[in-house]
Amino acid sequence: MSLPYSKKVIELFLNPKNVGEIENPDGVATEGSPACGDMVTVYLKVDKESLKIVDVKFKSFGCASNIATASIVTEMVKGKTLDEAKNVTWKEVIEEVGGLPPVKIHCSVLAVDALQAAIINYEERMGIQKEKEPTDENLIRKRLRHVIDPNTGKEIIGSNVVKKIEVNDGVINIILNMEEENQFANSIKEEIIEKLKYRWDIKEVNINFER
Amino acid sequence: MEINKRIYLDNATTTRVDDEVIKEMEIYYKDIYGVPSSIFSHKDGLIAKEAIEKVRNLLSQRLNKKEGEIIFTSGGTESNNLIIKGVAYKLQEKGKHIITSPIEHLSVLNVMKNLEREGFEISYVPVDEHGFVDLTKLKKLIKKETILISIQHVNQEVGTVQNIEEIGKIAKESKVLFHTDSSLGFPYFDIDLEKMDINFLTITPHKFYGPKGVGAIYVRDLNKIKPILNGGYNEFNLRPGTENVPSIMGFGKAIEIFNKEDVKKIENLKKYLLARIVKEIEDIRINSPIENSHPGILNITFFYIEGESIVLRMDMLGVSLITGSACFSKSLEASHVLLAMGLSHEIAHGSIRFSLSKYNTKEEMDYVVDSLKETVKILRDLSPLKKEN
Numbered sequence: 001m002s003l004p005y006s007k008k009v010i011e012l013f014l015n016p017k018n019v020g021e022i023e024n025p026d027g028v029a030t031e032g033s034p035a036c037g038d039m040v041t042v043y044l045k046v047d048k049e050s051l052k053i054v055d056v057k058f059k060s061f062g063c064a065s066n067i068a069t070a071s072i073v074t075e076m077v078k079g080k081t082l083d084e085a086k087n088v089t090w091k092e093v094i095e096e097v098g099g100l101p102p103v104k105i106h107c108s109v110l111a112v113d114a115l116q117a118a119i120i121n122y123e124e125r126m127g128i129q130k131e132k133e134p135t136d137e138n139l140i141r142k143r144l145r146h147v148i149d150p151n152t153g154k155e156i157i158g159s160n161v162v163k164k165i166e167v168n169d170g171v172i173n174i175i176l177n178m179e180e181e182n183q184f185a186n187s188i189k190e191e192i193i194e195k196l197k198y199r200w201d202i203k204e205v206n207i208n209f210e211r
Numbered sequence: 212m213e214i215n216k217r218i219y220l221d222n223a224t225t226t227r228v229d230d231e232v233i234k235e236m237e238i239y240y241k242d243i244y245g246v247p248s249s250i251f252s253h254k255d256g257l258i259a260k261e262a263i264e265k266v267r268n269l270l271s272q273r274l275n276k277k278e279g280e281i282i283f284t285s286g287g288t289e290s291n292n293l294i295i296k297g298v299a300y301k302l303q304e305k306g307k308h309i310i311t312s313p314i315e316h317l318s319v320l321n322v323m324k325n326l327e328r329e330g331f332e333i334s335y336v337p338v339d340e341h342g343f344v345d346l347t348k349l350k351k352l353i354k355k356e357t358i359l360i361s362i363q364h365v366n367q368e369v370g371t372v373q374n375i376e377e378i379g380k381i382a383k384e385s386k387v388l389f390h391t392d393s394s395l396g397f398p399y400f401d402i403d404l405e406k407m408d409i410n411f412l413t414i415t416p417h418k419f420y421g422p423k424g425v426g427a428i429y430v431r432d433l434n435k436i437k438p439i440l441n442g443g444y445n446e447f448n449l450r451p452g453t454e455n456v457p458s459i460m461g462f463g464k465a466i467e468i469f470n471k472e473d474v475k476k477i478e479n480l481k482k483y484l485l486a487r488i489v490k491e492i493e494d495i496r497i498n499s500p501i502e503n504s505h506p507g508i509l510n511i512t513f514f515y516i517e518g519e520s521i522v523l524r525m526d527m528l529g530v531s532l533i534t535g536s537a538c539f540s541k542s543l544e545a546s547h548v549l550l551a552m553g554l555s556h557e558i559a560h561g562s563i564r565f566s567l568s569k570y571n572t573k574e575e576m577d578y579v580v581d582s583l584k585e586t587v588k589i590l591r592d593l594s595p596l597k598k599e600n
Contacts, residue, residue: 003523003526013520013523014524014527016593019592019593030595037517037536037537037538037545037556037557037559037560038517038538038560039595039596040595041595059593059594059595060593060594060595061515061516061517061560061594061595061596062517062520062538063517063518063519063520063523063536063538063539064519064520064523065538066517066538067520067593103543104538106543107538150543181324183541183542184542184543186542186544187537187542187543187544
């Protein structure tokens with residue numbers, strides 16, 4: 001029996017590409033995963049005329065899957081325009097590394113999220129400020145799109161894991177279609193709360209399990 | 212994979228079975244394969260019965276048991292389930308309150324969670340930064356509904372050895388029963404049932420060169436516990452099921468040949484490993500206590516890097532280790548032991564457990580430290596975290 005990782009994952013884990021920092025980056029962001037404690041920082045150098053990513057580097061405080069996917073996502077977007085880079089999805093990234101065990105998919109999501117956050121950071125620096133959107137069900141669904149159910153390796157939105165979302169007076173109530181005894185229940189709960197509790201108009205996030 | 216050349220430092224999970232143990236077990240697979248419950252039918256059953264009774268007597272002797280019974284089970288998980296559920300269901304009329312610690316093995320903690328859902332009240336006595344149970348708080352947690360205190364002897368991740376003699380006294384003073392999961396304790400540490408107020412005990416031979424899939428419990432009073440499995444009338448009517456005779460015989464052999472010189476050897480190897488790591492690798496935290504610690508368990512955090520990455524790279528270099536990192540765990544949660552000790556997620560994230568056996572050598576420790584230095588350096592170069600950051 002071999003390790004539960006593809007050859008490509010092991011190869012990139014042992015010899016990752018684009019590791020390091022960029023001095024005076026045009027965009028930089030660090031994303032942490034409350035699910036597992038991993039952390040990735042992505043640095044961008046952007047050509048202001050063409051809006052193309054001319055250089056991208058990363059550093060990782062993470063596991064093998066995290067290092068491998070950060071390596072591949074930086075390779076994938078180098079030379080692309082920001083708009084093209086924004087369209088890279090975690091599914092494409094996983095395909096590029098030859099697949100990941102379901103329980104490790106959130107690690108690849110983290111690498112993609114860090115890249116997207118670095119692009120937003122660049123846009124913010126360039127003065128494209130976004131308005132404060134109110135937190136409603138639609139926005140919550142959008143925010144939770146990248147939360148992965150480690151049981152299946154699928155997004156919890158759109159795979160029937162989320163049963164109900166309610167927002168009332170700054171209190172979010174979410175019901176998950178899962179048993180509280182599920183081995184990942186606590187990890188998913190923490191991740192959802194982490195993604196929503198810092199919203200400007202949110203005071204409280206409650207997660208309940210029902211099956 | 213050249214498995215023989217590997218360096219196995221995961222002995223707190225399980226150990227290599229001693230050759231003498233295997234030799235003993237073989238006899239009871241090939242020559243004497245009757246089962247003890249057939250004593251009234253034939254001689255084969257009688258011989259098997261006599262054989263396992265010898266092991267029971269040996270265990271009684273080593274534990275200085277004068278009252279109560281030794282019961283064979285299928286291992287640590289069943290033993291803990293049987294004791295905790297068996298006592299809870301038997302004594303629930305008297306009270307539904309149980310006290311445990313937050314650093315127990317999952318075969319205790321998940322039983323407690325289950326009982327909680329069934330209406331029992333469970334209190335968790337806090338531990339300090341080295342994993343020692345707070346005895347003052349333990350006393351305060353006891354109330355008139357308390358029926359059981361279940362606190363482990365030795366911790367599986369950091370090796371902390373609890374003062375079970377003192378905990379037993381506290382329990383006895385309040386007329387509460389005391390169970391200790393000694394899966395990693397006995398026979399590394401002596402247990403004297405005459406001197407210690409232990410009502411229930413969990414013992415597991417695969418942690419000391421014995422077979423897997425067999426274990427034992429000690430029960431001081433059979434009236435305080437009921438079976439959780441229903442079946443035949445084996446093992447004092449507390450644990451049905453065909454006795455695992457070969458494994459019980461291997462269990463006995465493992466106790467018989469266990470010697471304190473090997474323990475001294477492991478202790479010295481651990482000291483050597485620790486001294487080299489402390490001297491040669493910066494920015495670490497020793498999570499295991501120095502005093503009152505299992506001779507073969509050493510838990511260390513390497514700051515700024517993640518445990519699964521360390522474990523995977525070390526595995527490729529031929530060394531077997533484990534980590535308390537969430538990435539490595541089956542529930543994606545960082546080590547509950549380290550978190551309960553008040554350590555941060557970051558410390559759990561980079562924690563590594565080295566656990567040694569009598570089969571390890573000094574040369575192996577040198578290879579491990581050399582490989583570790585290289586691994587830690589490579590991963591730290593990758594990390595966004597730095598000192599004072």
